[in-house]
Amino acid sequence: MGVMEQILRLLGLSGPQPADVLVSSRPPAATMQREEQRELADAMRRLPGRFEDRLPALALQRITSAAASGQWEKAIDLLVMALYMRDAPVNATERAELRSALSALALPTRRIDRLPPR
Template sequence: MLMQVIRVVGLAVGDWQLQPAVPPLSSREHRELAQTLRRLPSCYRDRLPQPTLRRVTREAASGRWEKAVELLVAALHTRAAPVTAAERDELRAVATALAMPAPAERVDRLPPR
């Protein structure tokens, strides 16, 4: 029960480290993030199967951004899909903006294109 409470309030990450505070997004940043997430799946159409891209797109369109990013990064990682430096930076920035440290770390391990 205690672990659930700690996770709910966002204090536990990994080995009992405090989670860094992520400032809330401004309206402009929120719009930019939404636009990025809407177009992001199409950037990988040459490296990921259509069913995966449709799932990522559906999650992003439904406002489930974290799920969309998790699916996209997991698919890229599973396929060892190469990414450009700009794509890596963009994926890392999106994951960071959504306070998702695990996908951000996986992005760094993707092979370069």
């Protein structure tokens, strides 16, 4: 199974989500093909929309702009920070998606635990 397929499954954007899927710890840009990078970019552009009811428009614009320009690490970092700073509640599914995105980008996931439950 390719890295992109793992990422899409973990984000709930492709097929069933097996509980034991492992994500590579290598940075995606170094291991992904152009098509896989495009698919990750699409997934990263959609992710902020799940939180549009809890974040200000300016924060969403910054997050979306970073994702659109391929700065996925910056986009997910801005998203998690905005949620944290707004004390925005995050449900279990959203928490899992954020954790999966961070893991797929080889970023630490511990900040997700500090987000309030929904």
